[in-house]
Amino acid sequence: EGATPAVLEGLLTFVLLLGVGVLSAALAGGARRQRARYETLATVQRALDGDTPLDLALARLRACLQSRLDASVGLVMHDGTRLAVAGGATVARGSAVARVLASGAPLFVPHDGGPGPLRRCFVAPLSGRGGVVGALAVERPGDISADERRWLPVLAAHVSLALENARLTARQRRFADELAEKVTAATRHVVEMDRMKSEFVAIASHELRTPLTALQGFSELLVVRRFTPAELARIGAIMSAETERLGRIVSDFLDLARLERGLPPPLRLTRVDAAALIGDAVEVLRRARTTHEFEVDCPEALPPLEADPDALDRVVKNLVSNAVKYSPAGSRVRVAARARSAARAVEITVEDEGPGIAETDRARIFEPYYRTAAGARTAGGAGLGLAVVKSLVDAHGGTICADNIMPHGTRMTLVLPAVS
Numbered sequence: 123e124g125a126t127p128a129v130l131e132g133l134l135t136f137v138l139l140l141g142v143g144v145l146s147a148a149l150a151g152g153a154r155r156q157r158a159r160y161e162t163l164a165t166v167q168r169a170l171d172g173d174t175p176l177d178l179a180l181a182r183l184r185a186c187l188q189s190r191l192d193a194s195v196g197l198v199m200h201d202g203t204r205l206a207v208a209g210g211a212t213v214a215r216g217s218a219v220a221r222v223l224a225s226g227a228p229l230f231v232p233h234d235g236g237p238g239p240l241r242r243c244f245v246a247p248l249s250g251r252g253g254v255v256g257a258l259a260v261e262r263p264g265d266i267s268a269d270e271r272r273w274l275p276v277l278a279a280h281v282s283l284a285l286e287n288a289r290l291t292a293r294q295r296r297f298a299d300e301l302a303e304k305v306t307a308a309t310r311h312v313v314e315m316d317r318m319k320s321e322f323v324a325i326a327s328h329e330l331r332t333p334l335t336a337l338q339g340f341s342e343l344l345v346v347r348r349f350t351p352a353e354l355a356r357i358g359a360i361m362s363a364e365t366e367r368l369g370r371i372v373s374d375f376l377d378l379a380r381l382e383r384g385l386p387p388p389l390r391l392t393r394v395d396a397a398a399l400i401g402d403a404v405e406v407l408r409r410a411r412t413t414h415e416f417e418v419d420c421p422e423a424l425p426p427l428e429a430d431p432d433a434l435d436r437v438v439k440n441l442v443s444n445a446v447k448y449s450p451a452g453s454r455v456r457v458a459a460r461a462r463s464a465a466r467a468v469e470i471t472v473e474d475e476g477p478g479i480a481e482t483d484r485a486r487i488f489e490p491y492y493r494t495a496a497g498a499r500t501a502g503g504a505g506l507g508l509a510v511v512k513s514l515v516d517a518h519g520g521t522i523c524a525d526n527i528m529p530h531g532t533r534m535t536l537v538l539p540a541v542s
Contacts, residue, residue: 166281170288176201180208199256218245219257226254228275242266246278250286333364363410374506378490386517389430396424396459396468403438404457413451419458424468425540433514440507441472441534449476470536478526488512
């Protein structure tokens with residue numbers, strides 16, 4: 123009652139200054155907490171830079187958060203069918219983390235009143251496009267304030283986004299690497315095909331020139347000279363063989379052109395006696411290729427084939443001609459056929475006694491233009507025969523493969539469906 127106005131004014135000023143000080147301290151503390159939280163979010167982003175596997179990313183993120191939050195931190199995240207865990211071996215059934223993963227809601231666990239220092243835990247869900255994808259658990263001695271409990275779900279949302287971004291970045295980088303590898307492989311393939319085509323043009327020119335030269339030379343001789351009947355017969359046989367060779371090369375070119383346009387070879391299907399067709403084809407080659415022995419094993423009881431006889435004749439002759447071409451003179455060429463009752467098919471095999479086919483070449487011998495290094499050195503050809511053979515076999519719904527046989531040689535196995 124005896125306070126003077128001056129005393130009251132002084133008291134009011136003191137109270138105001140005290141209030142301003144308290145407010146300033148509170149604002150400064152809040153600013154420091156906010157800055158620390160922003161730094162924590164920035165640290166989270168830096169911890170997930172680069173293409174890092176999920177388990178390593180979670181371990182890095184856990185170490186970062188433990189130093190920033192001054193608490194024990196656990197991270198759990200779904201990775202396909204498994205659960206990646208950082209800060210423990212597994213997630214116990216009925217634990218706070220398991221409950222958050224099931225419910226998708228944050229969970230605060232106060233101290234249970236047991237012995238030991240006061241410890242409290244807060245678990246926040248990590249959410250993705252498919253729902254809850256993981257959980258962030260923070261455990262600390264003492265209290266976890268209400269303000270921090272409000273902020274931890276925000277931190278969990280940033281962690282979820284950072285992990286998802288890191289995963290997308292890693293996926294994009296892997297996709298880019300795979301695409302670069304595919305482009306490189308495709309480029310190499312195009313360069314290789316261009317090289318093989320250049321070689322093919324040179325080889326094809328030679329292959330065409332050889333029969334044409336023979337035909338031209340003998341036709342000129344027939345014009346200017348007289349020959350005995352025996353000589354005429356011999357010249358006629360040579361010209362017939364060269365004409366057949368020329369027709370075969372031209373047919374291969376036409377079939378290759380259809381192949382490159384993605385068109386199947388034209389077929390005139392009819393019922394074919396496989397044993398008779400094989401026997402006739404081998405007999406023609408037996409007369410023309412007197413340097414080799416031919417062994418034929420074709421039972422007459424083979425089931426008939428629904429096939430184009432001309433196409434099948436080309437297939438058999440091509441395989442037998444290759445067997446002769448790539449095996450030494452005096453060796454034996456074996457042609458066999460048998461019925462496959464289980465698959466209702468006919469299997470035709472052609473075996474030679476040559477050096478065989480290298481493992482690296484076996485997967486490519488049916489490609490157009492492809493010639494093995496050994497074949498290019500020892501025999502002629504344009505590299506089209508087996509590509510045409512495979513296209514004709516595919517058009518008939520059959521299969522063909524090449525294998526090496528012991529002690530040396532190659533076996534070509536052709537399987538064609540029989541008539542039901």
